[in-house]
Amino acid sequence: MQNVSTRTIGRLCIxxxxxxxxxxxGKTSVxxxxxxxxxxxxxxxxxxDLMAIGYSGTPYHxxxxxxxxxxxxxFLDDPQGQQVAxxxxxxxxxxxxxxFSGRRxxxxxxxxxxxxxxxxxxxxxxxxxxxxxxxxEVVREKGIQVGVICVPALQAQSIADQLVTGGVxxxxxxxxxxxxxxxxxxxxxxxxxxxxxxxAYFARKKTKQNKENRRD
Amino acid sequence: MQNVSTRTIGRLCIxxxxxxxxxxxGKTSVxxxxxxxxxxxxxxxxxxDLMAIGYSGTPYHxxxxxxxxxxxxxFLDDPQGQQVAxxxxxxxxxxxxxxFSGRRxxxxxxxxxxxxxxxxxxxxxxxxxxxxxxxxEVVREKGIQVGVICVPALQAQSIADQLVTGGVxxxxxxxxxxxxxxxxxxxxxxxxxxxxxxxAYFARKKTKQNKENRRD
DNA sequence: ATCTGTGAACTCGTTCACAGCT
DNA sequence: AGCTGTGAACGAGTTCACAGAT
Numbered sequence: 325m326q327n328v329s330t331r332t333i334g335r336l337c338i339x340x341x342x343x344x345x346x347x348x349x350g351k352t353s354v355x356x357x358x359x360x361x362x363x364x365x366x367x368x369x370x371x372x373d374l375m376a377i378g379y380s381g382t383p384y385h386x387x388x389x390x391x392x393x394x395x396x397x398x399f400l401d402d403p404q405g406q407q408v409a410x411x412x413x414x415x416x417x418x419x420x421x422x423x424f425s426g427r428r429x430x431x432x433x434x435x436x437x438x439x440x441x442x443x444x445x446x447x448x449x450x451x452x453x454x455x456x457x458x459x460x461e462v463v464r465e466k467g468i469q470v471g472v473i474c475v476p477a478l479q480a481q482s483i484a485d486q487l488v489t490g491g492v493x494x495x496x497x498x499x500x501x502x503x504x505x506x507x508x509x510x511x512x513x514x515x516x517x518x519x520x521x522x523x524a525y526f527a528r529k530k531t532k533q534n535k536e537n538r539r540d
Numbered sequence: 541m542q543n544v545s546t547r548t549i550g551r552l553c554i555x556x557x558x559x560x561x562x563x564x565x566g567k568t569s570v571x572x573x574x575x576x577x578x579x580x581x582x583x584x585x586x587x588x589d590l591m592a593i594g595y596s597g598t599p600y601h602x603x604x605x606x607x608x609x610x611x612x613x614x615f616l617d618d619p620q621g622q623q624v625a626x627x628x629x630x631x632x633x634x635x636x637x638x639x640f641s642g643r644r645x646x647x648x649x650x651x652x653x654x655x656x657x658x659x660x661x662x663x664x665x666x667x668x669x670x671x672x673x674x675x676x677e678v679v680r681e682k683g684i685q686v687g688v689i690c691v692p693a694l695q696a697q698s699i700a701d702q703l704v705t706g707g708v709x710x711x712x713x714x715x716x717x718x719x720x721x722x723x724x725x726x727x728x729x730x731x732x733x734x735x736x737x738x739x740a741y742f743a744r745k746k747t748k749q750n751k752e753n754r755r756d
Numbered sequence: 757a758t759c760t761g762t763g764a765a766c767t768c769g770t771t772c773a774c775a776g777c778t
Numbered sequence: 779a780g781c782t783g784t785g786a787a788c789g790a791g792t793t794c795a796c797a798g799a800t
Contacts, residue, residue, distance in 0.1 A: 330738060331791070337737040341716060355759070364718040368793055371760065383760045383799045406740050415638045419631035420732065431740050469743040472736070494743035496735055500557060502580040510742035512735050516636065519712055519728050520688070521553040522546060524622050524647050526726035527685040527710035547769070571781070584771055587782065599777045599782045758800090765794070772787070778780090 328376045333400075335373050338363050340396045347389050355386040407434040409463050409492065411483050412474035413443050413453060416498060420474065425449035433472070435462055459483070463490030472496045473503075544592045549616075551589050554579050556612045563605050571602040617646045625679050625708065627699050628690035629654040629669060632714060636690065641665035649688070651678055675699070679706030688712045689719075 342362045346354060356374070357367040374387065379395040381387040408424075410417055410433045417436070424433050426449075436453045438444065444455045454462050463471070463486075471487035473480050473495060480499035487495060494510040497503055500517045558578045562570055572590070573583040590603065595611040597603040624640075626633055626649045633652070640649050642665075652669045654660065660671045670678050679687070679702075687703035689696050689711060696715035703711060710726040713719055716733045 329791075330742070333738050333741050334734050337734045338716075338718070338731075341733075357759090362718065364720075366793065367760095368762095368795095369791090372762085372792080375761070381760055384758060385800085386759070400737065400741055402740070402744055406743065408736070408740070415635035416632075419635040422631045423732070424736070431736065470736070470740050492743070494739040496732075496739045500554075502554070502578065504580075510739060512739050514730055514732060514735055515554075516639070516712075516730060517557075518550050518553045519730055520624070520640070520647065520686070521616065522549050523710040523712045523726060523728050524618070524624070524686050525549050525616055526546070527622065527708070528618055545769075573781090582771065583782095584773095584784095585769090588770080588784085591783070597782055600780060601778085602781070760797105760799080762797090763795095765792105767792075768790095770787105770789080773785095775782105775784090777782080 332373045332376050335363065335365065335369075336377065336396060336400060339370070339373070340393065340400065343389050343393050343396070347393065351389060353386045353388050354392075356381070358386075401430045405430045405432070406470060407432065407466055407468045408470045408472060409433070409435045409437065409459075409466075409468045409487065409490075410451075410472045410474065411437045411456065411459065411487070412476075413438040413440070413448070414474060417472075417474035418448065420472065421449045421451055425451065431470075435466060435468060437462075456483070456486075459486045460490040463487060463492060467491065469493045470496070472498070474498045477501045548589045548592050551579065551581065551585075552593065552612060552616060555586070555589070556609065556616065559605050559609050559612070563609065567605060569602045569604050570608075572597070574602075621646045621648070622686060623648065623650040623682055623684045624686045624688060625649070625651045625653065625675075625682075625684045625703065625706075626667075626688045626690065627653045627672065627675065627703070628692075629656070629659050629664070630690060633688075633690035634664065636688065637665045637667055641667065647686075651682060651684060653678075672699070672702075675702045676706040679703060679708060683707065685709045686712070688714070690714045693717045 339359055342359060356370040359370045360367040377395050377399040379392055408431065410421060413436055421433060421436060433451055436451050437456045437459050438453055439456045443453045446453050469492055471492040473483055475483050477499045480501055481503060484495055484503045484505055488505055488509055497511055497513050500515050503511050505511060555575055558575060572586040575586045576583040593611050593615040595608055624647065626637060629652055637649060637652060649667055652667050653672045653675050654669055655672045659669050662669050685708055687708040689699055691699050693715045696717055697719060700711055700719045700721055704721055704725055713727055713729050716731050719727050721727060
């Protein structure tokens, strides 16, 4: 159950959302080919991904949704829950705060940071905004291990360094630059500018996009 | 100069931003290993990517930044410019509108859509908001080929279908579901929920993330 | 008859390593 | 000596294809 690839983890998160929906719709079991159709992969890929979490389906009856969801939660979630720090409360930062607030009990943004004195000490979407100057201190005190960077490109590296100093082990980076961080720190880039430019490029080509490039 | 992979296109966009910065800093030429260090790849990879656009560097002197930027613009940009339609003016949609407004002359959001009557017909960040009911019509009239989807998951598929009906060839999808679109339509998913969950997962593992998984 | 689990084959993107140039 | 361009080797991730289960 070790050394699962980042691609597989991403797909597991997607399967989980699909399974929740299916459960809500009243389904109790599901076949790999059904999840494949919903998630855009192949049945074999779904089965391999599920192998990673060590849950076995039953031949002919597929996977029992209820049990599979439990196995996934055990595998993907931290039983104590995890806190997230969000840095940069510009338009995007505020949108993210609104989007994630109160959604997942196991994974919540519990600290926000900005340089703007007008925002500091205000509470937005149930989350207190601190001065960036106190970032390392607050992150360390709360034991936060996940950081989200929504600051302009020029400040992103410095913020990332401070997050890591405070004890953060994984960063979700919205700034359009490549962060340089120590080994062992996970970085996930969500570069909207590049994404839009790519889309624009392929809008002009008769793309026979081979399904599997879709990954994010 | 055909059949360039999406990974390569993405990196080309990144190189271009780096090159602009280097140019602003007064540099006139650059080596593949410099771009590699800045972009987080290897020198060989940079050279292969640049081969794709058909620009040749000069041995010993590297690549002439000015010329390379021109070649990239010729390769990546549409000479007439491209318009983008943005659907969904919630927090995220508005943030994107603000973020992209007036930034790139060649690639601008020129139409926005929402169902909320309070938003319809207002102009935000220089962009007019139309009723979703008029989506197909407006997109077709303007000849828009790139769409950005910022609506809730439940409506995303329907919006995507309408965009394609209106003539859109590439979609940037922020909704956390997999869109099902005809072959030849490019889809780029930016799934923030999955991204955050992945980051949370890897924050707990002693990740020896093998550099290259960073892709988006 | 129709599913799962999985070794083996395959694919495609990256890196290696070196010839060619200056 | 130090770079670029590129054939060849490599490797991670995906699909194929089938044995095993019901």
